[in-house]
Amino acid sequence: MAAGWRAAVDTRLAVMLLILALVWVGLDLLTGGRFLSARNLFNLSLQVTVTGIMATGMVLVIVARQIDLSVGSVMGFMGVAGALVQTDFLPVDGPHTWWIALAAMLAGGAALGALQGALVAYAAIPAFVVTLGGLLFFRNAAYFINKGETIAPLDSTFQLMGGGLRGAIGTTASWTLCALACAAVLASVLMSRSRQERFGVRPRPIAIDAVLTAAAMAAIVAFVAVMNAYKQPGTDIGMGIPVPVLILIGVVIGMSILARRTAFGRHVFAYGGNPEAARLAGIDVRWLILKIFALMGLLTGLAAVVISARLNAGASATGTMAELNVIAAAVIGGTSLAGGVGRIVGAVLGALFMQSLESGMILLGISSPLQKMVLAGVLILAVWADHRARKAGAP
Amino acid sequence: MRVSMSTTALCSAALAVAALAGGLSPFALPGAAWAQEAPRICVSWRHFQEERWKIDEAGMRSVLDPAGATYVSADAQSDPQKQLADIEGLLTGGCSAIIILAQDSQAVLPGLQAAVAQGVPVIAYDAPIDSADALFVSFDNVAVGRLMAEAMVAAAPKGNWALIEGDAAHSIVNIFREGQMQVLKPLIDKGDIKIVAQQNIQNWTPDLAQQAVEQILTKENNAIDAVLAMNDGMSTGSAAALAAQNLLGSVALSGQDGDRVVLNRIAKGQQTVTIWKNASTLGAAAAQAALSLAAGQPVEGAGTFTTGSGAQQPSLLLEPVAVTRDNLAVVVDAGWIPKAELCAGVTGSVPAACQ
Numbered sequence: 001m002a003a004g005w006r007a008a009v010d011t012r013l014a015v016m017l018l019i020l021a022l023v024w025v026g027l028d029l030l031t032g033g034r035f036l037s038a039r040n041l042f043n044l045s046l047q048v049t050v051t052g053i054m055a056t057g058m059v060l061v062i063v064a065r066q067i068d069l070s071v072g073s074v075m076g077f078m079g080v081a082g083a084l085v086q087t088d089f090l091p092v093d094g095p096h097t098w099w100i101a102l103a104a105m106l107a108g109g110a111a112l113g114a115l116q117g118a119l120v121a122y123a124a125i126p127a128f129v130v131t132l133g134g135l136l137f138f139r140n141a142a143y144f145i146n147k148g149e150t151i152a153p154l155d156s157t158f159q160l161m162g163g164g165l166r167g168a169i170g171t172t173a174s175w176t177l178c179a180l181a182c183a184a185v186l187a188s189v190l191m192s193r194s195r196q197e198r199f200g201v202r203p204r205p206i207a208i209d210a211v212l213t214a215a216a217m218a219a220i221v222a223f224v225a226v227m228n229a230y231k232q233p234g235t236d237i238g239m240g241i242p243v244p245v246l247i248l249i250g251v252v253i254g255m256s257i258l259a260r261r262t263a264f265g266r267h268v269f270a271y272g273g274n275p276e277a278a279r280l281a282g283i284d285v286r287w288l289i290l291k292i293f294a295l296m297g298l299l300t301g302l303a304a305v306v307i308s309a310r311l312n313a314g315a316s317a318t319g320t321m322a323e324l325n326v327i328a329a330a331v332i333g334g335t336s337l338a339g340g341v342g343r344i345v346g347a348v349l350g351a352l353f354m355q356s357l358e359s360g361m362i363l364l365g366i367s368s369p370l371q372k373m374v375l376a377g378v379l380i381l382a383v384w385a386d387h388r389a390r391k392a393g394a395p
Numbered sequence: 396m397r398v399s400m401s402t403t404a405l406c407s408a409a410l411a412v413a414a415l416a417g418g419l420s421p422f423a424l425p426g427a428a429w430a431q432e433a434p435r436i437c438v439s440w441r442h443f444q445e446e447r448w449k450i451d452e453a454g455m456r457s458v459l460d461p462a463g464a465t466y467v468s469a470d471a472q473s474d475p476q477k478q479l480a481d482i483e484g485l486l487t488g489g490c491s492a493i494i495i496l497a498q499d500s501q502a503v504l505p506g507l508q509a510a511v512a513q514g515v516p517v518i519a520y521d522a523p524i525d526s527a528d529a530l531f532v533s534f535d536n537v538a539v540g541r542l543m544a545e546a547m548v549a550a551a552p553k554g555n556w557a558l559i560e561g562d563a564a565h566s567i568v569n570i571f572r573e574g575q576m577q578v579l580k581p582l583i584d585k586g587d588i589k590i591v592a593q594q595n596i597q598n599w600t601p602d603l604a605q606q607a608v609e610q611i612l613t614k615e616n617n618a619i620d621a622v623l624a625m626n627d628g629m630s631t632g633s634a635a636a637l638a639a640q641n642l643l644g645s646v647a648l649s650g651q652d653g654d655r656v657v658l659n660r661i662a663k664g665q666q667t668v669t670i671w672k673n674a675s676t677l678g679a680a681a682a683q684a685a686l687s688l689a690a691g692q693p694v695e696g697a698g699t700f701t702t703g704s705g706a707q708q709p710s711l712l713l714e715p716v717a718v719t720r721d722n723l724a725v726v727v728d729a730g731w732i733p734k735a736e737l738c739a740g741v742t743g744s745v746p747a748a749c750q
Contacts, residue, residue, distance in 0.1 A: 043610065043613055312635050315628055365614070
C-alpha cells in the first residue's frame with residue numbers, strides 16, 4: 001500500500017503543497033486571521049494570475065535549456081499596444097473592440113516571441129542575449145510608442161478579463177463549473193482505471209484512487225466556496241470565480257495537456273533531456289525552439305491582456321522586472337535550469353507561493369526592501385531543497 | 396515623478412572637477428564679447444525627439460524672441476559624447492549663455508569647464524550638473540511633496556492614510572517625503588492623521604502599486620481615507636484597486652506628473668490632485684535667467700542648492716502647480732490637454748473647467 005501511494009502521488013508536488021499550507025497557516029496566525037479570509041484569498045488568486053500564466057510557458061522554455069528574459073518587457077509593450085488598439089483604432093466600448101484587442105495582443109505577443117525564437121534557433125544567438133536585448137528593446141518601445149503616456153480607461157468589456165468589480169462570473173455559474181469539474185475528475189479516474197484493465201495493467205488499489213479523487217474534489221469545492229464567500233463590496237452578492245482566474249485555470253489545463261500528451265510536449269522534454277539525441281532522433285530542433293518561444297510570447301500576450309484589463313490602463317512601466325518573478329516561479333516549482341525537468345502545475349504553485357509571501361508581508365506592513373530580501377532567501381532555499389531532494393533520489 | 400530610462404550617476408570624481416573649476420565663477424563675468432550685440436542663447440538638449448522638450452523649447456522662445464535674442468540649439472540624441480561635442484560647437488559659434496540639459500551629470504563636466512573658461516555662464520536645466528559653477532534651474536521637489544500633502548489634507552483632514560511611495564532605491568523619494576511631512580507631521584502628532592500603511596513600490600510600477608493597495612485595503616478592512624501616491628503611474632494602480640472595492644472617488648488620491656488620464660480622473664471626481672510641472676514655465680524661467688546672466692545681472696529669486704557631491708550651487712527652483720478639481724482650467728489654458736480629453740466621460744457634477 002505504501003508503495004502504491006508513492007507511485008500515485010508526485011512527492012515533490014505533495015511537499016510543495018504541504019509547505020504552502022504551512023506558510024498560509026503561519027501568515028494567517030501572524031495577520032490575526034486576515035490572510036485566510038475569503039477576501040484575501042480572492043485577492044491572492046487574482047494577483048497570481050499574471051505570473052502564473054507566464055510561468056507555465058517559462059517551464060517549457062527552461063526545460064528546453066533556454067531562457068526568456070524579455071517577458072516582462074513584452075508584456076508591458078503589448079499592454080500599451082493593446083490599449084492603443086482600443087482607444088486609437090477602435091471605438092472604446094464598441095461591440096467588437098474587446099475581442100479584436102484580445103486577438104491583436106495574443107497575435108502580437110506570439111509574433112514577438114516567434115521573432116526572438118527565430119533569432120535563437122536559426123541565427124544561433126544565445127537565448128540569454130536575444131531576450132536580454134528583447135528586455136531592453138521592448139521596455140523602451142513601450143515608452144516610445146506612446147511617449148510614456150498612460151492610456152486609460154479601457155473598453156469596459158475588455159476590463160472584465162482583469163477581474164474587478166464586475167469581472168467575476170457569480171455564484172451560480174461558479175457552482176455549475178464546480179459540478180462539471182468534479183464530474184470531469186471522476187470521469188477521468190474511472191476512464192483511466194478501465195483503460196488500465198483493458199490493457200491488462202493492474203489498476204491502483206481502489207482505496208488510493210478514492211482518496212485522491214475525494215481530495216481533488218474537496219479542493220475544487222473549497223476553492224469555489226471561498227470565491228463565492230467573498231461578497232461584492234457593500235452588498236450580499238457573492239463574487240464567484242474571477243474571469244482572469246478562469247483564464248489561468250484554462251491555461252494550466254491546456255499547457256499540462258500540451259506538455260504531457262502531445263508530440264510537441266514530448267519533443268520539448270526530449271530535447272531538454274538530451275539535445276543531441278533529440279536531433280539524431282529526427283526532431284526538427286530549430287523549429288521546435290522557435291515554437292517554444294512563440295508559445296511563450298502568446299502566453300505573454302495573454303498576461304498583457306489580464307494585467308492591462310486589471311489595471312484598466314496601458315502603462316509603459318507595467319510588468320517591470322516581472323521576468324524575474326516568472327523565472328523564479330518556474331524554478332521554485334521544480335523546473336531545473338539544467339533543462340529536461342519541469343512541471344506546469346509546479347510553476348503555478350511556485351508563483352502562488354511567492355505571491356502568498358509577498359501579499360502576506362504587505363498585510364503585515366513589512367517594508368518593501370525587506371520583502372524582497374525574504375523572497376530572495378526563499379528562492380535560494382527552495383532551489384537548494386529541491387536539489388537535495390533530487391540527489392537523495394526522490395522521485 | 397516620471398521615471399526616466401536613463402540613469403544619472405554621481406561620482407566622487409565630480410568633486411575634484413568641481414573643486415578645480417570652482418575658482419572661476421561665471422556669474423561675475425558678463426558675456427563680454429556679445430554684450431553689445433543681440434544675445435545668443437545656446438541650448439544643448441540631451442534628447443530632443445522626446446515630445447516633452449518641445450514644450451520647454453516653446454517656453455524658452457516665448458521669452459527669447461520678444462527680447463530679440465538669438466536661439467541656437469543642438470541635440471545630443473542621448474549620447475554624452477555627442478553632447479560634449481555639441482557644447483564645444485555651440486561655444487565656438489559664440490554663446491552669451493548656455494543652457495545644458497545634461498544627459499549625464501558627470502560626463503558633461505568638461506563641457507561646463509570649457510564654457511567657464513570662456514566666461515560663458517552655464518545653466519543646468521532640469522537635470523543637475525554636479526558643479527558649483529552652474530545655475531540649476533528646475534522645479535522644487537520638496538514643494539512637490541508639500542503641495543501634494545496640502546491638497547490631500549484639504550480633502551481628507553482626518554483619518555487613516557496609506558503612503559504609496561516610489562522605489563526605495565531612488566533618493567528623490569526622500570525629497571518628496573520631506574515635503575509631504577512638512578505638512579503631515581504636525582497632523583500626525585496631533586492624532587488627526589494616522590499612517591496605517593507605507594509601501595515603497597519597486598520601479599514605481601503601477602501593477603505593483605495596485606497589489607499593494609489591494610493588500611492595504613484588505614488589512615484595514617477598507618477603513619482608508621487617503622492614498623498618498625507619489626506619482627501618477629502608481630495613482631493609476633491605486634485607482635484600479637480602489638475601483639474594485641467601489642471606493643474610487645470616496646478615498647482621497649494623489650499623484651504627480653499631470654498625466655492626461657489622471658487629469659481626466661480628477662475631472663470625473665475620482666482623484667484629488669496631481670502635481671504638475673509646467674515645462675513651458677520652466678523653459679521661460681531658464682531663458683529669463685540666461686538673459687540676465689548674459690547681461691551680467693544677478694538672477695532674480697535665485698537661492699542655493701546642494702548638489703549630490705555637496706557643492707553649493709546657485710539655483711532657481713520653481714514651485715510646481717497642484718492641479719485639483721478647482722483649477723483644472725490651468726492645464727487646458729496651457730495647452731497641456733485638450734478640453735475634450737480632459738472632460739471625456741464626465742457625468743454628474745461637472746467641474747468648472749468642463750462647463
